[in-house]
Amino acid sequence: MKDTQLPILPEILMQDSAPAGRIDEFRRSWPIVTSAAVGSGLGISGLLTYNSGLFVKELEGAIGLSRTQFGFAFFLATLALACALPIVGRFIDENGVRIPTISGAIALAIGFVALGAFTTSVSVYVALMAAIGLFASASSPVGYTRAVNGAFDRARGLALGLTQIGVGLAAAIIPPVLGVVIQTYGWRVGFFFLAGLALLGTLPSLIGLRRHEPRRRDTPDKGSAFREVRRSRLFRLQIIAFSMMALGFAGMLPHFVPMLRDAGMSPQTAAEQAGMIGLSVIASRVVVGWLADVTEAPWLAAAACAICAMACITLALGGARYSTVAALALGCAMGCEADLIGYMTVRYFGLASYGRAYAWQYAAFILAAGLGPFWIGLLVDRTGGYKEALLVCAALLSIAFALFLALPRTTNRSVV
Numbered sequence: 001m002k003d004t005q006l007p008i009l010p011e012i013l014m015q016d017s018a019p020a021g022r023i024d025e026f027r028r029s030w031p032i033v034t035s036a037a038v039g040s041g042l043g044i045s046g047l048l049t050y051n052s053g054l055f056v057k058e059l060e061g062a063i064g065l066s067r068t069q070f071g072f073a074f075f076l077a078t079l080a081l082a083c084a085l086p087i088v089g090r091f092i093d094e095n096g097v098r099i100p101t102i103s104g105a106i107a108l109a110i111g112f113v114a115l116g117a118f119t120t121s122v123s124v125y126v127a128l129m130a131a132i133g134l135f136a137s138a139s140s141p142v143g144y145t146r147a148v149n150g151a152f153d154r155a156r157g158l159a160l161g162l163t164q165i166g167v168g169l170a171a172a173i174i175p176p177v178l179g180v181v182i183q184t185y186g187w188r189v190g191f192f193f194l195a196g197l198a199l200l201g202t203l204p205s206l207i208g209l210r211r212h213e214p215r216r217r218d219t220p221d222k223g224s225a226f227r228e229v230r231r232s233r234l235f236r237l238q239i240i241a242f243s244m245m246a247l248g249f250a251g252m253l254p255h256f257v258p259m260l261r262d263a264g265m266s267p268q269t270a271a272e273q274a275g276m277i278g279l280s281v282i283a284s285r286v287v288v289g290w291l292a293d294v295t296e297a298p299w300l301a302a303a304a305c306a307i308c309a310m311a312c313i314t315l316a317l318g319g320a321r322y323s324t325v326a327a328l329a330l331g332c333a334m335g336c337e338a339d340l341i342g343y344m345t346v347r348y349f350g351l352a353s354y355g356r357a358y359a360w361q362y363a364a365f366i367l368a369a370g371l372g373p374f375w376i377g378l379l380v381d382r383t384g385g386y387k388e389a390l391l392v393c394a395a396l397l398s399i400a401f402a403l404f405l406a407l408p409r410t411t412n413r414s415v416v
Helices: 019-041 052-063 067-095 100-118 122-135 141-151 156-161 165-185 187-200 204-208 216-230 235-248 253-262 267-292 297-318 320-349 354-383 387-405
Strands: none
Touching: 019 141, 019 156, 019 165, 019 204, 052 067, 052 122, 052 187, 052 253, 052 267, 067 100, 067 122, 067 204, 067 216, 067 253, 067 297, 067 354, 100 122, 100 141, 100 187, 100 297, 141 156, 141 320, 141 354, 156 165, 156 320, 165 187, 165 235, 165 267, 165 320, 187 204, 187 387, 216 354, 235 297, 235 320, 235 354, 235 387, 253 267, 253 354, 253 387, 267 297, 267 320, 297 387, 320 354, 354 387
């Protein structure tokens, strides 16, 4: 079969789990992990995904934004992001991570300023969200995970997990603070607050990633290596698995706060419950990252899908009193995804074309994640509640569960 001739799994055969080797890697490269964690948390994944739902009620009153329109705007943002990511990934493969991550952070800050200053109608809001997805795409994790993967091998899973803690911290800390800002000063100031945080995202690349540049001697082979990877059945199966996972749970993230507010919770209480998602993300990313180095990554993804599916069913049948359980399960799924896309991509396909391979995988994931809020919003507007949407989420996660179990092993696997 054609897939067996691919330059796939070159690092699985070299995998070494010796604790001393892992400690040495962290001793040498901890500044890269720290900088990547902060940069990811202050990028588009940490600031837009977890906070856009906090503005829905206020925008509903100010410009007449419906849940369907909110979901459509979020989908357009992720569609633009997905279209831009392969270009960003290629640039990173050939030129390094500093320039794209810095420019992406600046673009994200400008986008939030524009949302606060110029949002006077639904059409303007939708257009600005799409522009943020397009121009701030380089602030996504693709550059930061490339830097970490280039510096780690034996402890790569744990390093990626620690990198993604930045997004978890942002999800845990920023929504409650932003909820207070919006309640006290209004939604426009809330967007300006996010712009200031995004601008701080330039510092990690300026300080901690300056030494991480690609090896020029690898550049001529990267195009042909990625063409082989892209044609492989394994590449397509991984894309489908993560996309189904995203379609099943990611749409509930921006709808989580509106769902709780519809159930009667105050803005502050709903924001605090959303912060629980971030706490779960933090814990799951460390645990999943560590487990990925010693067990099978696809099994971890399947377990996360099962947990999240059961939580959706519980929330649909039991109501908002189970919101904490649902928040923890959503955070577990989000933490698992962020670790395992990068980990499985580099273990299956290597580093030579990682930027493009990861960008395609992540683009497909976020495209499905962006479609989630749209179809959920549409279903909520049609049915008048979130029960049916939660049950559909559980069904989609069950499909993802089966797909992950069909993926090959990531440890101790020989090329056949």
